[in-house]
Amino acid sequence: MxxxxxxxxxxxxxxxxxxxxxxxxxxxxxxxxxxxxxxxxxxxxxxxxxxxxxxxxxxxxxxxxxxxxxxxxxxxxxxxxxxDLAFSRTGYVGxxxxxxxxxxxxxxxxxxxxxxxxxxxxxxxxxxxxxxxxxxxxxxxxxxxxxxxxxxxxxxxxxxxxxxxxxxxxxxxxxxxxxxxxxxxxxxxxxxxxxxxxxxxxxxxxxxxxLEWNDTFGRVTKGTAKHLKAKVAMWEGDWEEAKNQALDVIESPDSPHSLVSNTAQVFEGERNHSESLFVIQAKDDLLGGGNNSMINANYVTQYFQISGIEATVAQGGRGFSRILPNRYLQSLLAADSLDTRDDDTYFRLNYFYTSGDRIGERVDTYAPVTDLDSISDTYQRYYQRQHPSCIKFAQDDDNPDSYRNRSNIMVYRLAETYLIAAEAIMRSSGDPLPYINAVRKRAKAAPLMSVDEQAILDERARELAFEGQRWFTLKRMGQEVIDRQITTYAGDGVFFPANLGEKDPRDNWKSYYINFPIxxxxxxxxxxxxxxxxxx
Incomplete structure (x- = not known):
């Protein structure tokens, strides 16, 4: 020391x-x-x-x-x-x-x-x-x-x-x-x-x-500490310790934690439910209650700029299209047509008119790039106003007319514990399928028949994207993995031609970026x- x-x-x-x-x-x-x-x-x-x-x-x-x-x-x-899951469109965060x-x-x-x-x-x-x-x-x-x-x-x-x-x-x-x-x-x-x-x-x-298994909502508990201990063990390569800690949170008779029954419930309301392991609380009109932020606005498009559609919490609130799910992430979500995680629970794929002659119809004003030999002249507007959005951080009582809202933030949750257990078991001993498939079953996706490192990566992407865990997972899995994933999938490459060259993260990535500069x-x-x- x-x-x-x-x-x-x-x-x-x-x-x-x-x-x-x-x-x-x-x-x-x-x-x-x-x-x-x-x-x-x-x-x-x-x-x-x-x-x-x-x-x-x-x-x-x-x-x-x-x-x-x-x-x-x-x-x-x-x-x-x-x-590797994001298209960073604009702003300094871009x-x-x-x-x-x-x-x-x-x-x-x-x-x-x-x-x-x-x-x-x-x-x-x-x-x-x-x-x-x-x-x-x-x-x-x-x-x-x-x-x-x-x-x-x-x-x-x-x-x-x-x-x-x-x-x-x-x-x-x-x-x-x-x-x-x-x-x-x-x-x-x-x-x-x-x-x-x-x-x-x-x-x-x-x-x-x-720590106790149960405490006031928002305070860390035994389950929070065990989850973090499992994450630390994964970085040490101590698969048995990671497995044991994760399984204790999932299966201990004293643990109050369980997956909520459907994906729509995961980010509902205050996030005070059996899947929550650590939630940062923010509360209106209270000393010490936190400030407004733009976490949701960074992830949601400017769909409300289209004539005939107003910002609503149901459609994601008011955003400015800084960071969006890229084509790679969308393809992972679309791999199973029954998967509910792209069904207006974790991500919103479509927007609907709220006024005018087309009320209730799907917005189709702008076109994405679908033919590289004939690029749509509206593709930049599509990314800005009509592209799919992450809506995990919209909260029911948000103000849809404001970019700034005060919402609770899920930091750690049980679905990740299940995926830690699956990976740790895969790398040590036992059957990982029940744990990765529990997450898939909740999302109504078909069960996997086998598990390897890529299956873990893909499932973590579908379940945990935009929750701040992905880059750490790539780094933990090693230099080859993070190099491959970033240089192959980050951004949207030729499907957003304006970001080719000096703005393309695939070209800009250097292996030593695996550690931040001090x-x-x-x-x-x-x-x-x-x-x-x-x-x-």
């Missing part, structure tokens, strides 16, 4: 952490208000109620990435734009998804990533570590309360370090509290993989032991010998 832990935002973070606790004390039905005059560092780190307030602040900090309005709230859609930005330590995209990922997750790990070490040292606290505080804080530390590791590879981990005295100690080298996974597994083992502004504040990722 590295004892020296300097981070560029650490001193500011010590102040920010105190201020951000104002109004946050406990999660009952949501976040309860606490007069800010009662919140100070002595209260936070020396009292049971203060430590509980600190834990609630971790939920708030974790939500911040989605709430920040950087370039149309790109923090919430950044990772989906970069996958530059990211086409590998035109975020590809150099010096460019603006890397600076955005610094704010949205590097600084963001290090802030959470630092805050979690302060809470953990204070909770370990404090006297006179009920042991069950202490263990709950520690378990939630350790989950957030593990979750944040894991995210950083998967993005950057060259990261440093620490379990030492940041103080004014050590804040300017310099980190001179990255942590080894052994050090990183030791912290992740230690934190998650504690969380699994001390922004120079962050590298400059580390030790002189701290390694940049290869290729940059």
């Amino acid at each position: 590295k004892a020296k832990i300097f981070h560029p935002s650490m001193l500011g973070f010590l102040v920010l952490a105190i201020g951000s606790l104002a109004g946050l004390t406990s999660c009952q039905n949501y976040l309860e208000e606490q007069p800010s005059t009662l919140i100070d560092s002595d209260y936070i780190y020396t009292t049971e109620d203060g430590l509980k307030s600190g834990v609630v602040s971790l939920y708030k900090f974790n939500r911040d990435r989605y709430d920040r309005d950087v370039e149309d709230f790109m923090g919430s859609v950044f990772m989906s734009s970069k996958s 530059n990211i998804g086409r590998y035109q930005r975020g590809i150099s330590p010096l460019d603006l995209g890397a600076r955005f990533a610094s704010t949205l990922f590097w600084k963001h997750f290090y802030n959470i790990t630092n805050k979690a570590t302060e809470i953990i070490n204070a909770a370990d040292a404090i006297e006179g606290v009920d042991e069950d309360a202490r263990n709950q505080i520690l378990a939630e804080a350790k989950f957030f530390r593990a979750n944040s370090y894991f995210y950083l590791y998967r993005l950057y590879n060259n990261i440093f981990v620490s379990t030492e509290t940041i103080t004014v005295e050590n804040a300017f100690d310099v980190v001179n080298d990255k942590s080894s993989e052994e050090e990183i996974f030791a912290v992740l597994n230690s934190d998650l083992d504690f969380a699994i032991e001390h 922004a120079q502004i962050d590298l400059d504040l580390l030790g002189a010998g701290y390694p940049q990722n290869d290729g940059y």
Whole structure:
């Protein structure tokens, strides 16, 4: 473990952490208000109620990435734009998804990533570590309360370090509290993989032991921690551990989790159901309730710009066509005509007139490219206004007349646990078919007769696309897999001629992009010998 832990935002973070606790004390039905005059560092780190307030602040900090309005709230859609399943049409997030930005330590995209990922997750790990070490040292606290505080804080530390590791590879981990005295100690080298996974597994083992299966909606539980532990084990190549943790969430008699009965229910309402493992909550008109974001708007077309059709929540709300499902993803969804995941549950394929002479009829104003020898002159409008959209992030009570809405965000859910189990079993021992086919059966797709790596990739695409997991899956499966998938499928290639050449992600991809560049502004504040990722 590295004892020296300097981070560029650490001193500011010590102040920010105190201020951000104002109004946050406990999660009952949501976040309860606490007069800010009662919140100070002595209260936070020396009292049971203060430590509980600190834990609630971790939920708030974790939500911040989605709430920040950087370039149309790109923090919430950044990772989906970069996958083999997306067509990144326009905007700065389009530059990211086409590998035109975020590809150099010096460019603006890397600076955005610094704010949205590097600084963001290090802030959470630092805050979690302060809470953990204070909770370990404090006297006179009920042991069950202490263990709950520690378990939630350790989950957030593990979750944040894991995210950083998967993005950057060259990261440093620490379990030492940041103080004014050590804040300017310099980190001179990255942590080894052994050090990183030791912290992740230690934190998650504690969380699994001390969290309950059931808690207030929005709080992490034993199932959340086991799911994350299974994901960590997959990155270690520990298939037996991944299998055991996933199967425990799926099959333990104590587990409250089960797949909801149909795909239409997965993203209904507040996402408070048996499949949910971790949902980031946002609530209107409440202190600490989160900000509006444009996560849904980034994924939905501008269909409402067509005469005779108004924006409605049922058709996806109001969007601006930044990131769309590409032809490759559409072909996977269309492989089984009975599959309901492209039937206005996860994706909307068609739009319908809501007024005028053609009310109720399907919109057919623009044509896609179907004949490469005779390209439609409306194909760019088609992608902008009529192309299929991801509607997973539209919520029933959204305002269809606004690009900004405040909605709950599904982070982890049981369908992924099933697919983890299927892959881990495929790579170790047992029969993976019941687990991958449970997901397919729920979508009314025909069962598979065999499972290999490509079948896992394809099913993860159909089920989890645009939920921020895909790029990590490709990277975990290895350099050959991510190179092949990105250079073969990212974007839409010749079917969107305007993005050929310098805008084509298939051409722009370089193998070393498998690790994000550490922004120079962050590298400059580390030790002189701290390694940049290869290729940059």
